[in-house]
Amino acid sequence: MVITRQGIVATEHPLASQIGAMMLAQGGNAVDAAVAANAAMGVVAPMANGMGGDLFAIVYEAKSGKLYGLNASGWAPAGLTPEFLRGKGITEMPQSGIHSVTVPGAVDGWDKLLKRFGRKRLPEVLAPAIRYAEEGFPVTEIFASYWADSAAKLRRDTNAARTFLPGGRVPRAGEIFRNPDMAWSLKQVAAHGRKAFYEGAVAQRILARSKELGGTLTAEDLARFSSEWVEPISTTYHGWTVYELPPNGQGIAALMMLNLMENFPLADYGAGSANALHVMIEAKKLAYADMLRYVCDPKFDRVPVAAMLSKDYARKRARLLDLSKANGQVEAGRPPGMGTDTTYLCVVDEEGNMVSYIQSNYNSFGSGVVAGGTGFALQNRGGLFSLEAESPNVLAGHKRPLHTIIPAFCTKDQVRIAFGIMGGWNQSQAHAQFISDVVDHQMNIQAALEAPRFTKQTFAGCDVELESRIPAAVRAELAAKGHQIELRGDFASSAGGGQAVLRDFAAGVNYGASDPRKDGAAIPQPLPAR
Numbered sequence: 123m124v125i126t127r128q129g130i131v132a133t134e135h136p137l138a139s140q141i142g143a144m145m146l147a148q149g150g151n152a153v154d155a156a157v158a159a160n161a162a163m164g165v166v167a168p169m170a171n172g173m174g175g176d177l178f179a180i181v182y183e184a185k186s187g188k189l190y191g192l193n194a195s196g197w198a199p200a201g202l203t204p205e206f207l208r209g210k211g212i213t214e215m216p217q218s219g220i221h222s223v224t225v226p227g228a229v230d231g232w233d234k235l236l237k238r239f240g241r242k243r244l245p246e247v248l249a250p251a252i253r254y255a256e257e258g259f260p261v262t263e264i265f266a267s268y269w270a271d272s273a274a275k276l277r278r279d280t281n282a283a284r285t286f287l288p289g290g291r292v293p294r295a296g297e298i299f300r301n302p303d304m305a306w307s308l309k310q311v312a313a314h315g316r317k318a319f320y321e322g323a324v325a326q327r328i329l330a331r332s333k334e335l336g337g338t339l340t341a342e343d344l345a346r347f348s349s350e351w352v353e354p355i356s357t358t359y360h361g362w363t364v365y366e367l368p369p370n371g372q373g374i375a376a377l378m379m380l381n382l383m384e385n386f387p388l389a390d391y392g393a394g395s396a397n398a399l400h401v402m403i404e405a406k407k408l409a410y411a412d413m414l415r416y417v418c419d420p421k422f423d424r425v426p427v428a429a430m431l432s433k434d435y436a437r438k439r440a441r442l443l444d445l446s447k448a449n450g451q452v453e454a455g456r457p458p459g460m461g462t463d464t465t466y467l468c469v470v471d472e473e474g475n476m477v478s479y480i481q482s483n484y485n486s487f488g489s490g491v492v493a494g495g496t497g498f499a500l501q502n503r504g505g506l507f508s509l510e511a512e513s514p515n516v517l518a519g520h521k522r523p524l525h526t527i528i529p530a531f532c533t534k535d536q537v538r539i540a541f542g543i544m545g546g547w548n549q550s551q552a553h554a555q556f557i558s559d560v561v562d563h564q565m566n567i568q569a570a571l572e573a574p575r576f577t578k579q580t581f582a583g584c585d586v587e588l589e590s591r592i593p594a595a596v597r598a599e600l601a602a603k604g605h606q607i608e609l610r611g612d613f614a615s616s617a618g619g620g621q622a623v624l625r626d627f628a629a630g631v632n633y634g635a636s637d638p639r640k641d642g643a644a645i646p647q648p649l650p651a652r
Contacts, residue, residue: 194231
């Protein structure tokens, strides 16, 4: 772990972490550092995140001891409806192209975070990202591989190819990449605030591209959008309180998993044992079945959050978990009262303010659509809607989809931890595994991030992906219980990469951790020169 009395910024790119740490050294607080680091991540990791995506954040304010949640996820254009898509012969929700685009929420999220908690304003916070976009930066190894995986998608859009395939190919590790168009977009926001993005020069370029491609996005869709302050939801797990953001995000599934896991002695089973893994895998299936059945934009349909988080409900659902065999056909329960590509970062400052922060384009380079002259891809978050009328997540104008990206936070006594682990539907199950490693198995935050993980990206069946560091004997026990194992590498990208920061308020000491599955680093705030 990184251990210091000063602040720490943990991101999946050392340059972004360094920018955040320097923002702290220049008098900024945790929120200033988080937004500065995120803006830089959009430059250095444009496939994963950026101005064209959404964000969610949990802010811990040290002076009040309160947690604040921000949901900056965008909505579907008013004209993007099932009827519109069926009229074009589209029967399943598009996963790329203009009809997968929802309004990007990130820039409005930056604005709300800085205005409520920041000490600095957009021009200063965005300046380092603008400089890297203009002057260029060397592409890192893992992000070079992500870039290469998206080459075909980028070639399908003229602007995307012009922006992200210099010389007609993807940049290789160590090559310098510049993005003057993104620098222009960032400068517009720095000079004119959120209005530049949602009503001004950037908005006009986005709308022009949507019109060229036959999209439904209108000026009103952009101008009326606003992110929302929300109350984090929580559960307890063996004396710890774990927080996630409420629906439309998937975070409730992590809390439901923990409620189910609490009914079994995971600490006695041992870290990485077949029984511990089996319980968590089966708990994942039960929790995710409920999440898929009930979670949606609560403005459009009731989400029974309290009932889903009931300990009594968890005890009843836990009876369905058979310790001897895997269940491949898990159905959603009935709670009482009922009728992939992402960047996570976290910050703690020397005063103890903390930010758990996640931002994403959804799939790599999102929709693959780039508006001319903007330098960033528009997200394809609309791909998570359903076109089935009976689904609570059915597409509707100005509705937000069920969302995969989730920041997390946990507390016990004088200890606070901000953490998150990326990777689509991997996230809730990875959060629960991280908490189990910290709570049940007494790991520090670096060890908990490094510990071997499973992931099950599907909702049905007995398939499960395991990292190869899980011993062969354990894998054999799991196979004997009926798990269909898909073996992955030692530190598999599908298991997600995470970051974490911890504050021990009793000692006034901060700790930081960064997952080796990513290119990132936890970097401490430098001392100012005397």
